[in-house]
Amino acid sequence: MRMREEEIEKLRGVVRDCLSKHLYSSAIFFADKVTAFTEDPADIYMQAQALFLGRHFRRAFHLLNASKIVLRDPRFRYLAAKCLEELKEWDQCLAMLGDANVDEHGNVLDNKDHSGMYLDKDCEDREINIVAATCFLRGKAYEALENRTQARLWYKAAIKADPLCYEALECLIESHMLTCDEESSLLSSLQFGPEDGWLPSFYACLIKKYDKENIIEARFKELERETFNSKSSDPSFIRTLKTNTDLLACKAEYYHQCGEYQKCFELTSVLLEKDPFHLKSTLVHLAAAMELGHSNELYLMACNLVKDYPQKALSWFAVGCYYYCIKKYDQSRRYFSKATTLDGTFAPAWIGYGNAYAAQEEGDQAMSAYRTGARLFPGCHLPTLYIGMEYMRTHSFKLAEQFFVQAKTICPSDPLVYNELGVVAYDMKEYNKAAWWFEKTLACIPSPLSEMWEPTVVNLAHSYRKLKMYREAIKYYEKALALSTRSLSTYAGLAYTCHLQDHFTAAITYYHKALWLKPDDQFCTEMLSLALMDECQNGMDPKVEVC
């Protein structure tokens, strides 16, 4: 019996429909029959797709490999490589994708003709460039082989080949492969199609947000203005991306970074109500809840995540956060470590692991965790910064400074790095330099100051005191007191400044306030006794005498 062409075409239609209805066994059955009738490469491809989707990777690979065309069409190669990816045969996967070179900017040095010979375009109007897909897969393979340099280059190549290849950008950003500058120069080198005008602004919101606040906010504003005008000209039908979850998650991330934890938490709570397991929102939500000390929230989140996504690093990270929040650092370390074993590229878990050690002042272990973090995430300056902080704890100021400078090269615009540089300078008794760094820090952060930056204000005041600029010192101490009235260091510094200026009564008052916060502080106790004697030696206060 001979099948007519139109009957075969109908059968192809059945296969396509089965695939879209996820009836893979049926699809495989019918695709096999179509291929049997036609031997057409396009049908073989369809059968391979069906096998792939039905998770018969070895069969799909064999089918493709057996057909002679596999090396001739990039799509065949790509699908074959995808099968090998699923089978975790990374070297073979790379071999299948063929040799190609990429320069350090992610430009592919490969002049081979990639146009498919056998396959028509899919019915979709637009498709992702197959080169981009290939590059992305290469990147993944290299990442799996822990060749992160190559992986990064290929991811860059992928997004450059087709700006719509979002996955590549996501990988670059999530695993902190690029520094701030590299990220923005990559974005500016992308060539977007004329119809994707909104996309560059969206991507700009995804990357690191350490720039000045007005630049960041301009980015968000620009995107919020993007409108989609459907056919009707009724203005009420205009929808914007303003309420898009991805975008708002970026915003939440920004709030978190600015230390506006409450605002951040409120925003992520709304987002998670809309989309309960939006991964990025979840991560930011966890971080904010931890800063705010909402341990109950963390507990519930962690339980739900572990129940629904036991294989995700994020879930165990959440458990770690919970224990960190209730200050059970041993357990918290266990779960952070579990998260890193599930996904070695999950940066927050590495940092949390380090922080959990640091919280118990176990510097060596903390540093080794941070070092791993720094190695895995070259675009993230935090591990480097934390290593510097650990060195500060052991008073190795020179080493600490080196790490801070390194952190600054990775991320030149994070005010936290300036603050640490200032602290190092202060501890090395270079008070002018310290004051300069602290001033720079305060110039970089959005006003009005939040409580998060109170230590910097106090640091600046201490530096001025050391420089004998008492008036400025007192001004900044008072500024710090406006932010928080619970800091021993502020009161002690203020008291000492007054004492140095022979304002004994004021000094005594502030020593008392400091001792009220920490009754056994040795410096303040001793200085208080001295101040009391000085005050007494000064004889009676003229003010008391006249009144």
Next chain:
Amino acid sequence: MTSKDNCRYELRTAIRQLSDRCLYSASKWAAEQLVGIEQDPAKFTPSNTRFQRGSSSIRRRFHSNEGSSTPIAGISYVSTPVMEEDEVVDGDFYLLAKSYFDCREYKRAAHVLREQNGKKSVFLRLYALYLAGEKRKEEEVVELEGSLGKSDAVNQELVSLERELSTLRKNGMIDPFGLYLYGLVLKQKGSENLARTALVESVNSYPWNWSAWSELQSLCTTIDILNSLNLNNHWMKDFFLASAYQELRMHNESLVKYENLQGTFSFSNYIQAQIAKAQYSLREFDQVEAIFEELLRNDPYRVEDMDMYSNVLYAKECFSALSYLAHRVFMTDKYRPESCCIIGNYYSLKGQHEKSVVYFRRALKLNKNYLSAWTLMGHEFVEMKNIPAAIDAYRRAVDINSCDYRAWYGLGQAYEMMGMPFYALHYFKKSVFLQPNDSRLWIAMAQCYESEQLRMLEDAIKCYRRAANCNDREAIALHQLAKLHSELGQSEEAAFYYKKDLERMEAEEREGPNMVEALLFLATYYKAQKKFDEAEIYCTRLLDYTGPEKETAKNLLRGMRIAQSSFPSMDVELFPP
């Protein structure tokens, strides 16, 4: 003074608006003043008004008889227009929230109002959040109590409240009540200047919220700050000023204000209690007692301010009256901090210091910012010789209000007992700065200067001189002055003070070793000055005493006689060793 009808009208409206916003104590205050306004004698027969003071039931009766009075515009005062409510916006959700609020379910009330935009609703939501935070804070304080109730608990809602309120203010959407809350939040965050500005704005646009005034008053720690406030001249300002003056220890100015206010609010128990407070600070205990006796007749279940009455009774050692008062408040409401404080005083007077501490502690459990309970508890600990605990208690007191001279004095005393005169001196200085006319404080300070470690006799003399100038009841200062001067070899000054001391002792008919000492010194001094007549008088007086002084006097007399008889041949043996 603005017309009484006008005040009445304003207060009536305000009471409704304040209780709509669940500002309970402000509305209670306003209602008390409303009832405290004197009736117009033209409207009522004199026989009625005569009873007004004595019997509150009569007063209440003819208040309800009174019809609606038409408001008359104020004369010398700025008339602030009564606020209009926009009833339309605050709907059923507001009513539900208000009911929750009344049942103290703050978070629930706030949740109900989360999307309401009426001004009343917005305020109630924010206020509910604030109180929810406060409630949680109080609970936390109890849960994680440090030494003497010290804890780091903070109101968790403050940050978000501040943000929202400042945004509202920036957008000009804030009403006077919101400003009051904003001031409250800012004050708690420690931004006192901003808090003052917000509160001034609040009271200028809505003067009838007494809570806002009291918050403002607590932020006026010096007279300069008070004078720098830019306040509208509403009649409520007089209440504020009177109270502020009192806190700034300008008791006479405060009394003048209150007496003026009594012209309108003649039956206000509040004003009476405040006057009593001022008199108490002026140490006019008899007057205070009279006022409180009357207050209790009019308002027998009053607990507020009664702790002060108990202090007066304590100072006057009126056992029975204090016992009666203690039992009375105990029956009225034993779990009010004031009640506990009164009972504490009662036990203290009976010398049962442990029991007394128990009650002060209870008072502080109920209100940990209860200033006088901390101070009084400190006194009890001193009595029990538990100095570290006393110091802690006094410190809490000065931390709550650094103008409490009793606590500073207590601290000084405690440190003196611990043998740390430098510390003691500092605290005495603080207390004397606040209460410069109290001889006890000056004497305490002088004793510090005299101590072994300091030996700054010149300064001690200065202090004693101040003490002598301000009504030194125990007459320590004169004697000490004389003694110090003689120690420093300044016999002329010493003689001056011994003489003064002697005069005083004579006037008060006191005898004792000081008398002997003074007589002996003066006798010797005048003899050395060759004023033998005076010397003889003092010597003769000394002869009335027994002991070695009598012999010395005899010797002196003998010496003088010899000297007088053989005047030209003066010799050294006249001076006994």
